Amino acid sequence: MNYTEQINALLSLIKKELHRFFRIWTQSLIPPVATSVLYFVIFGSLIGKRIGDMGGVDYMQFMAPGLVMLSVITNSYSNVVASFFGVKFQKSIEELLVSPMPIYLIIIGFVVGGVARGIIVGLLVMITALFFTKLEVQNIPLTLLIVILTATLFSLAGMINAIFANSFDDISIVPTFVLTPLIYLGGVFYSIELLSEFWQGVSKINPILYMVNSFRYGMIGISDISVDYAILMICLFILIFSIFVYVLLKRGIGIRT
Amino acid sequence: MSENALKIENLSKVYPGDLVALNNISLEVKKGDFYALLGPNGAGKSTTIGIISSLVTKTSGLVELMGIDIDVNHSKAKKNLGVVGQEVNFNQFETVLQILEQQAGYFGLPRKIIKERSEYYLRNLGLWDKRKEQGRNLSGGMKRRLMVAKALINNPDLLILDEPTAGVDIELRRSLWDFLIEINNNGTTIILTTHYLEEAEKLCKNISIIDKGEIVKTSSMQSLLRELDTEIFIFDLKDQIDPKSISNSPFDIKILDTYQISVEINKSQSLNEIFGYLNENNLNILSMRNETNRLEELFLDLTEK
Numbered sequence: 264m265n266y267t268e269q270i271n272a273l274l275s276l277i278k279k280e281l282h283r284f285f286r287i288w289t290q291s292l293i294p295p296v297a298t299s300v301l302y303f304v305i306f307g308s309l310i311g312k313r314i315g316d317m318g319g320v321d322y323m324q325f326m327a328p329g330l331v332m333l334s335v336i337t338n339s340y341s342n343v344v345a346s347f348f349g350v351k352f353q354k355s356i357e358e359l360l361v362s363p364m365p366i367y368l369i370i371i372g373f374v375v376g377g378v379a380r381g382i383i384v385g386l387l388v389m390i391t392a393l394f395f396t397k398l399e400v401q402n403i404p405l406t407l408l409i410v411i412l413t414a415t416l417f418s419l420a421g422m423i424n425a426i427f428a429n430s431f432d433d434i435s436i437v438p439t440f441v442l443t444p445l446i447y448l449g450g451v452f453y454s455i456e457l458l459s460e461f462w463q464g465v466s467k468i469n470p471i472l473y474m475v476n477s478f479r480y481g482m483i484g485i486s487d488i489s490v491d492y493a494i495l496m497i498c499l500f501i502l503i504f505s506i507f508v509y510v511l512l513k514r515g516i517g518i519r520t
Numbered sequence: 521m522s523e524n525a526l527k528i529e530n531l532s533k534v535y536p537g538d539l540v541a542l543n544n545i546s547l548e549v550k551k552g553d554f555y556a557l558l559g560p561n562g563a564g565k566s567t568t569i570g571i572i573s574s575l576v577t578k579t580s581g582l583v584e585l586m587g588i589d590i591d592v593n594h595s596k597a598k599k600n601l602g603v604v605g606q607e608v609n610f611n612q613f614e615t616v617l618q619i620l621e622q623q624a625g626y627f628g629l630p631r632k633i634i635k636e637r638s639e640y641y642l643r644n645l646g647l648w649d650k651r652k653e654q655g656r657n658l659s660g661g662m663k664r665r666l667m668v669a670k671a672l673i674n675n676p677d678l679l680i681l682d683e684p685t686a687g688v689d690i691e692l693r694r695s696l697w698d699f700l701i702e703i704n705n706n707g708t709t710i711i712l713t714t715h716y717l718e719e720a721e722k723l724c725k726n727i728s729i730i731d732k733g734e735i736v737k738t739s740s741m742q743s744l745l746r747e748l749d750t751e752i753f754i755f756d757l758k759d760q761i762d763p764k765s766i767s768n769s770p771f772d773i774k775i776l777d778t779y780q781i782s783v784e785i786n787k788s789q790s791l792n793e794i795f796g797y798l799n800e801n802n803l804n805i806l807s808m809r810n811e812t813n814r815l816e817e818l819f820l821d822l823t824e825k
Contacts, residue, residue: 365595
């Protein structure tokens with residue numbers, strides 16, 4: 264395929280991916296917003312008032328960037344894992360396999376779909392947060408960069424899950440038993456400064472802590488960790504995951520007999 | 521330029537558990553051919569097609585599409601290929617038009633051509649009125665036609681159809697045959713697997729029969745049919761037959777019922793002779809037909825050895 268044909272093919276796949284989650288907007292876009300409202304009401308308005316400040320800012324302000332990242336991570340992951348497993352399950356993966364589309368375009372197409380949903384949902388949650396607290400983004404480029412990198416990383420992670428999945432159970436196990444605990448223990452609701460030294464060390468093994476804190480730094484200017492180090496680690500993981508997905512698809516694992 | 525649309529050399533596929541699906545098969549299909557790949561269930565037909573279309577990973581061997589090795593230039597080789605699989609393989613929640621346009625998009629076609637071709641194939645395959653329907657609302661025959669449209673959307677030089685008329689009614693099957701003959705006449709090479717041997721006999725110029733992962737016969741359809749040693753004809757008679765009247769017959773005649781006989785004729789005998797004999801014995805014929813499809817006899821002979 265020449266350059267123009269590759270662009271046409273990629274745009275077709277991206278259009279399909281966007282159309283997929285817009286078609287099911289009541290399942291893909293509304294639930295994260297509804298969940299966020301509950302978090303803001305219960306943890307922010309009701310319990311948050313008793314907590315007071317966290318990391319030097321109002322608790323609601325502290326929590327809001329964490330909830331945005333929670334939405335970005337879960338939605339970018341679930342979009343790709345559901346979409347890619349869906350095309351495997353319905354055998355419409357064959358439409359891609361019989362076409363001349365190179366593997367890397369297939370990866371980019373699905374990842375762009377995941378990133379788009381992550382960003383849209385993140386934006387909706389941020390707008391929701393504005394009803395409950397005041398948010399002034401301190402560093403817009405950094406905030407955008409962290410959102411895009413995080414969504415990319417978790418879209419790739421979702422793709423790996425979908426490649427190995429053989430049933431619908433397989434695509435819910437990782438989000439339920441791995442992703443959700445990591446997100447909740449990744450500093451969405453608290454600063455790790457509240458923890459003992461030992462548990463602070465344990466928390467620093469959790470990659471999501473770096474993403475949440477980097478994003479929080481971009482939004483409100485506070486972080487428990489080094490932002491430069493976080494960006495470097497996210498980029499490194501994106502590279503590793505990209506190569507891994509490429510090798511899996513190139514070898515036909517999970518998609519060919 | 522290669523004169524072959526498809527070349528397969530020493531192709532093998534071994535599934536986990538040492539299940540040999542294909543054992544060193546070799547095959548050449550010339551450009552412009554209408555080729556039948558026949559075999560019983562589990563013979564290796566779909567595995568062969570799966571490997572050609574990248575749905576199955578081969579264990580060893582060479583596959584060339586239009587002279588291009590699929591291992592060397594995978595993307596270029598696929599540009600000229602269209603495949604109609606056995607099972608429905610599109611997102612059933614999307615509309616007919618979306619399904620077709622997406623497939624065209626994956627081949628890198630520009631928007632204008634996608635629009636033109638989608639309309640052309642949907643109209644030609646009788647699906648234009650259904651273009652806004654979701655795939656899941658189509659009948660079985662319509663889904664088959666949509667799969668054919670998808671396979672043709674890139675105007676492939678080689679079209680592979682894996683049992684395209686399975687479960688399709690006679691009227692639709694005949695219209696699909698006419699459509700395939702037309703695109704073959706326009707230069708598209710077609711490879712067909714089917715369980716309807718009448719279909720292969722009617723459409724295909726050349727044939728390979730595959731059994732237990734090996735090619736057991738490759739020939740032109742004409743010469744294969746000429747290999748038949750005997751044929752059995754059924755005669756419907758106007759009057760009741762008296763068994764004594766054929767007791768000394770030089771032919772192998774069996775009485776099926778009082779108004780029907782079967783006659784096995786070998787290569788050295790002609791139909792004129794049997795007509796003459798029946799006439800001499802005052803047996804008036806109302807109608808006659810082959811007992812079975814001719815190709816079916818050969819197929820069973822080759823695959824039951």
